[in-house]
Amino acid sequence: MTSTDYRSSAARTIRLETDAIAAMGATIDDRFDRACELLLACSGRVVVTGMGKSGHIANKIAATLASTGTPAFFVHPGEACHGDLGMITRNDVVIAISSSGSTAEIVTLLPLIKRLGIPLVSMTGNPDSALAEAATTNLSIEVAREACPLNLAPTTSTTVTLVLGDALAIALLEARGFSAEDFAFSHPGGALGRKLLLRVEDIMHSDHQVPQVIASQPVRDALVEMTAKGFGMTAIVDDQQRLVGVFTDGDLRRMVDQGVDIDSSTMQQVMSVQPKTVRGEILAAEALKVMEDLSITALLVENHEQRAIGVLHMHDLLRAGVV
Numbered sequence: 001m002t003s004t005d006y007r008s009s010a011a012r013t014i015r016l017e018t019d020a021i022a023a024m025g026a027t028i029d030d031r032f033d034r035a036c037e038l039l040l041a042c043s044g045r046v047v048v049t050g051m052g053k054s055g056h057i058a059n060k061i062a063a064t065l066a067s068t069g070t071p072a073f074f075v076h077p078g079e080a081c082h083g084d085l086g087m088i089t090r091n092d093v094v095i096a097i098s099s100s101g102s103t104a105e106i107v108t109l110l111p112l113i114k115r116l117g118i119p120l121v122s123m124t125g126n127p128d129s130a131l132a133e134a135a136t137t138n139l140s141i142e143v144a145r146e147a148c149p150l151n152l153a154p155t156t157s158t159t160v161t162l163v164l165g166d167a168l169a170i171a172l173l174e175a176r177g178f179s180a181e182d183f184a185f186s187h188p189g190g191a192l193g194r195k196l197l198l199r200v201e202d203i204m205h206s207d208h209q210v211p212q213v214i215a216s217q218p219v220r221d222a223l224v225e226m227t228a229k230g231f232g233m234t235a236i237v238d239d240q241q242r243l244v245g246v247f248t249d250g251d252l253r254r255m256v257d258q259g260v261d262i263d264s265s266t267m268q269q270v271m272s273v274q275p276k277t278v279r280g281e282i283l284a285a286e287a288l289k290v291m292e293d294l295s296i297t298a299l300l301v302e303n304h305e306q307r308a309i310g311v312l313h314m315h316d317l318l319r320a321g322v323v
Contacts, residue, residue, distance in 0.1 A: 013147040017159045020143045024160055027140045028167070034137040036171050038119045039070060044091030046072035049080065051105050053154040054097040054161065061095070061165030068173040077105035085112060095121045099141060099157045101129020110134045123161055139164060200287050201280030203320050204301050204310035205231075212237055212308060215244055215268040219255070222247050222267055231298050235308035236271045242306040245271035277302035280310060284322045287312055 001009075039046055046065055050058030058074055065072035075084055077096075088094070094113055096106050101124035110130065113120055122135035125142040132138040141164060147155035211234035213222045225234050226249075236245035247267060255262065255270055277300045278287050287299055291314060301310030 013155070016145065016147045017156050020156045020160050021163050023144070024140075024164065027142075031137045031139060032167075032171075035121045035139060035168065036175065038093050038121060038136060039168070039172055040175055042070075042091070042093040042119075044071075044089050044093070046070055046093050046095060047075050047088050048072060048095045048097070049075050049077045049106065049109070050097035051077050051103045053158050054099060054103070057158050057161045057165065058095070058097045060162065061097075061169070064166060064169045065172070068169050069176045070169065070172050077103070077109060081105060081108055085109070088113075088116065088118065090116050090118065093119045093121065095123065096131060096135070097123045097141075097161060098129070098131050099125040099154060099161075101126040101131040103131070106131060123164060125157060198284045198320055198322060199280065200278055200282055200284055200301055200312055201310070203284060203316045204280060204312045205316070206301075206310040210300075210308055210311050211235060213247075213267055214239065215266070215271065217267055219247075219262045219265045219267060219270060223252070223262075229311075231311055231313055233298050233300075233311075235275075235300050235311075236267050237308065243275065243277070243300065243302055243308045245273045246275035246300060247271045275300055277308075278312070279303070284312075284317060284320060288314075288317050288322055291317075 046062070048058040048062040048065070049055070055074075055076060062072040062074040073087075075087060080088075096109075098106050101122070107130050110120075114134065119136045120134060122131045122138045123141050124132045124138060125140070126132060127138060127140065127142075141157055141161045143156045143160055145151050146153060146157060209229065211225045211229035211231055213225050213234055213236060215236050215238055222234050222236075226232065226247075233246055233248040235243055236247055238244050245267070247270065251270060251272060255265070260270065276290065276294060276296075278290060280301050280303070291297065291299060297314040299312045300308050301312060303309045
């Protein structure tokens with residue numbers, strides 16, 4: 001084969017599978033509605049099963065359902081016949097996938113599923129098959145031909161099945177009002193999970209780690225506090241410990257440039273009033289946006305009583321994976 005032949009083969013495969021997906025749109029009817037209703041009403045879990053290539057697709061569909069608000073897991077039909085059927089309860093719904101609708105390992109499970117009284121959603125390419133006829137509702141994965149030139153290897157049919165599974169998952173997601181925060185709870189280790197779950201109070205420095213001096217103290221005391229705490233800034237509070245200002249490395253440089261006497265000046269004379277602060281309960285990602293907008297590397301965390309309860313540094317956000 002030449003490079004032209006390779007590209008021609010790839011283009012043909014893509015065209016066949018794209019056409020099959022487009023044709024599937026016409027099959028989305030009241031049977032799809034019924035499948036969604038069954039899955040939404042499920043008080044247990046959705047059990048997805050399939051053999052061979054259909055099994056690989058079934059496993060992915062189960063994972064997609066689980067991560068989008070529909071509790072689901074995959075069961076291998078061969079293993080189900082030898083004990084794993086015990087994982088299925090009367091509160092579950094089964095999705096069984098078979099292009100032919102006559103896969104022996106799945107057909108063997110049908111009487112047992114019926115005996116448990118479990119709703120069965122089938123995905124088959126043959127509406128007259130044993131699986132389709134036994135199902136509560138059948139979703140068509142019929143295709144005109146496989147992309148395989150021998151019309152044998154599951155290619156177009158598995159692509160169509162995967163897309164149909166995604167269509168189910170997204171329809172259910174929208175019906176449940178599943179939010180980005182809900183998604184984050186299913187993906188706590190991912191970047192989205194960190195951005196939507198991690199709050200400032202989870203990673204801020206608090207208690208004795210917060211640099212703080214009283215407004216009446218001399219500038220030299222603030223420099224000692226800033227050096228000890230290492231954030232390049234300090235909170236300035238009044239006699240009632242309420243936050244009234246902030247003093248930063250930038251403020252110190254401006255003092256030097258202006259010739260202000262460090263020894264004779266108090267913090268009240270040189271501090272920046274009305275400092276930008278955040279609450280501990282906001283998302284860390286929101287605090288990051290504040291830092292980026294203001295081009296600063298540290299933020300004071302203030303409570304409802306105007307007290308500095310923490311400090312958040314850009315390094316904390318980096319360590320937590322928010323950036």
